Each structure stands twice: as C-alpha cells, then as structure tokens.
Amino acid sequence: xxxxxxxxxxxxxxxxxxxxxxxxxxxxxxxxxxxxxxxxxxxxxxxxxxxxxxxxxxxxxxxxxxxxxxxxxxxxxxxxxxxxxxxxxxxxxxxxxxxxxxxxxxxxxxxxxxxxxxxxxxxxxxxxxxxxxxxxxxxxxxxxxxxxxxxx
Amino acid sequence: xxxxxxxxxxxxxxxxxxxxxxxxxxxxxxxxxxxxxxxxxxxxxxxxxxxxxxxxxxxxxxxxxxxxxxxxxxxxxxxxxxxxxxxxxxxxxxxxxxxxxxxxxxxxxxxxxxxxxxxxxxxxxxxxxxxxxxxxxxxxxxxxxxxxxxxx
Numbered sequence: 001x002x003x004x005x006x007x008x009x010x011x012x013x014x015x016x017x018x019x020x021x022x023x024x025x026x027x028x029x030x031x032x033x034x035x036x037x038x039x040x041x042x043x044x045x046x047x048x049x050x051x052x053x054x055x056x057x058x059x060x061x062x063x064x065x066x067x068x069x070x071x072x073x074x075x076x077x078x079x080x081x082x083x084x085x086x087x088x089x090x091x092x093x094x095x096x097x098x099x100x101x102x103x104x105x106x107x108x109x110x111x112x113x114x115x116x117x118x119x120x121x122x123x124x125x126x127x128x129x130x131x132x133x134x135x136x137x138x139x140x141x142x143x144x145x146x147x148x149x150x151x152x
Numbered sequence: 153x154x155x156x157x158x159x160x161x162x163x164x165x166x167x168x169x170x171x172x173x174x175x176x177x178x179x180x181x182x183x184x185x186x187x188x189x190x191x192x193x194x195x196x197x198x199x200x201x202x203x204x205x206x207x208x209x210x211x212x213x214x215x216x217x218x219x220x221x222x223x224x225x226x227x228x229x230x231x232x233x234x235x236x237x238x239x240x241x242x243x244x245x246x247x248x249x250x251x252x253x254x255x256x257x258x259x260x261x262x263x264x265x266x267x268x269x270x271x272x273x274x275x276x277x278x279x280x281x282x283x284x285x286x287x288x289x290x291x292x293x294x295x296x297x298x299x300x301x302x303x304x
Contacts, residue, residue: 018201018209026200048178049170051246052301057170058247059218063211094203095210098252105246149204 005031006039006071009086014150019067030064032071032116039072039116039128045108056106061132061140066095068114069128069144076118076126077148093126093146106132106139124148157183158191158223161238166302171219182216184223184268191224191268191280197260208258213284213292218247220266221280221296228270228278229300245278245298258284258291276300 007020007030018027032041043064051057073093078085106112112134119127125147132140159172159182170179184193195216203209225245230237258264264286271279277299284292 014204016205017203019211021202024200024202026198046178048176050173050176051169052166052244053168057215058250059171059211059215062214062218062250062252063209066211066214092204094257095252095254097254098210098214098250100214100247100250102247102249 003033004085005033006075006085007031007067009090010092011090014092017067019063020071028063028067030067030071032068032075034075037117039068039075041068041114042111043114044111047108050108052105054108056108056112056134058100058102061102061106062098062100062142064112064114064132065100065130065140065142065144066098068116068130069142070095070146072116072118072128073126073146073148076121076128080121090150091148092150093148096125096145096147099143101141102139103141104137104139106134110135119143155185157185158227158237159183159219161242162244163242166244169219171215172223180212180215180219182219182223184220184227186227189269191220191227193220193266193268194263195266196263199260202260204257206260208260208264208286210252210254213254213258214250214252214294216264216266216284217252217282217292217294217296218250220268220282221294222247222298224268224270224280225278225298225300228273228280232273242302243300244302245300248277248297248299251295253293254291255293256289256291258286262287271295
C-alpha cells in the first residue's frame with residue numbers, strides 16, 4: 001500500500017534536506033505522490049510545531065509547501081519526458097521563490113493535506129501552486145517557482 | 153550586554169511559537185532587536201537545518217523571516233505610539249502573507265543576520281521587508297504582511 005514517494009527517488013547525496021530528505025533524522029521527511037493531476041503530501045505537525053496555542057506554525061507551512069513543490073517539479077519533469085521516476089538522468093530542483101498566503105489559522109491536532117498543481121513549465125523553471133487543507137478546509141495557498149539544478 | 157529582544161515581551165500565552173516562542177523548548181527561539189531603523193535577528197542554523205549538503209534549508213529561512221517580521225511589526229506599533237515595549241495594551245501580529253526570493257544558496261556554518269525594515273503601517277497591517285545575510289552577502293529577500301490580532 002505504501003507506494004514510493006517522489007522523495008524516495010532522490011539520490012543519497014541530495015536526500016539530507018531538513019524538509020524532505022529521507023536521510024535527515026531530525027527533519028520533517030515529507031513524502032509526496034501523484035493523485036491524478038495533483039501532487040499530494042500528508043503531514044501531521046508535531047506538538048512543538050505550534051504558533052499561538054492550538055494553531056500550526058506558519059513557518060512549518062512554508063516549509064511543507066517548499067519541499068512539496070520542489071518534489072512536484074522533479075516529478076513533473078519526469079512526466080513531461082514520459083520517463084519513469086528515478087531513471088537517469090535524474091532531476092532535482094531548488095526553490096527560487098516562495099509565496100504563501102495564510103487564509104485562516106490552521107488547527108493543530110489533525111493531518112494536513114497539501115495539494116499541488118503544476119502551473120507552468122518553462123525550461124528549467126517550474127511553477128507549482130499549492131493548497132493546504134485541514135480537515136478539508138483550505139487554510140493557506142502557496143506558489144513556488146522551482147529551479148532545476150541537476151539532471152544527473 | 154544582552155538587551156531584551158522583542159520576543160521577550162510577548163506574554164506567556166503567546167510565547168510558544170516554534171519560531172520565536174521563548175517557552176518552546178524545541179523551537180528556534182529567534183530574538184530580534186532594533187539597530188537604528190532596522191530590526192536585526194542573528195541565528196546560527198543547526199546541523200540538521202541543511203538543504204543540499206553545505207547549504208541552509210529554505211524553509212528555515214522562510215521561518216526566520218516570518219517570526220522576525222511579526223516581531224518587528226509588534227515593535228513598530230509600539231514605536232508608532234511612542235510607547236515602551238511591553239507596556240499594556242500589548243501588540244501581537246500573525247502572518248497574513250510571506251514572500252521569499254532566494255537570491256543564491258545560503259552557506260551553512262556561519263551565523264545568519266536577518267535585517268528588516270518597516271515598509272508600511274496601514275491600520276492593523278504592517279509590511280516588513282527583510283534581507284538575509286551570510287557573512288555580509290545577501291542570500292535571500294523577504295516581504296511579510298503582518299496582521300495585528302490583539303492589543304492586550
């Protein structure tokens with residue numbers, strides 16, 4: 001049932017990211033997969049990820065959107081080339097810019113769902129739009145421009 | 153020598169934020185002070201705060217800018233009212249929107265300096281512009297719109 005996530009295909013040398021590196025033991029280790037045309041990450045904030053009591057820290061939300069979007073960009077590039085993820089040459093993206101609009105407070109105590117959609121692929125830059133949902137309610141929206149740094 | 157930081161004046165009930173709450177033992181506990189017209193935070197990323205090896209995680213940078221800016225907003229509101237920080241009624245801001253432009257990779261292994269400037273005070277919304285510096289080189293720029301949530 002546990003299908004591989006985008007981040008599972010990152011080579012070891014780029015798998016230490018605090019947000020999404022499977023080799024970062026202190027990190028968030030987010031995992032993102034396609035669900036149709038959307039990319040989806042599910043993440044349950046830890047008790048310390050609080051802002052004002054009862055609500056999720058906005059910096060955590062920014063972090064989730066960041067890594068969700070760079071992962072989506074890598075997966076989108078594989079899709080565009082009609083290749084299986086993980087085949088060589090691989091793709092890895094970093095964040096050129098990040099925009100987050102906080103629509104309402106995000107409650108603690110539930111699993112968050114981040115849903116992304118590729119807005120534009122322009123050469124080595126991919127724009128990803130994201131929504132954060134808490135129990136089905138959108139609490140934040142993001143837009144990331146991801147820049148490709150490697151193709152190996 | 154250790155002058156109080158903006159965050160030292162947050163009341164206990166709003167001092168648990170992962171980014172800036174002095175009562176959050178797992179958090180970043182950033183501290184921000186005025187240096188003339190600029191607000192300044194200095195922070196040394198922990199080893200786990202890595203992105204690709206050798207560079208600072210972009211989500212951490214977003215988190216630093218987030219809390220730096222809401223703290224600056226609170227301090228700016230006191231300044232505007234010509235009041236000493238910590239006097240009642242107090243001010244606390246949350247982030248309405250966050251924009252980060254990553255100019256170049258931010259190196260690990262040094263203390264980062266975040267410098268902020270109040271761009272606009274419009275009623276209960278304050279816009280703060282920020283720059284992240286690593287050994288004097290600007291590596292990221294941010295803009296936060298902070299919204300006042302309390303005045304008590």
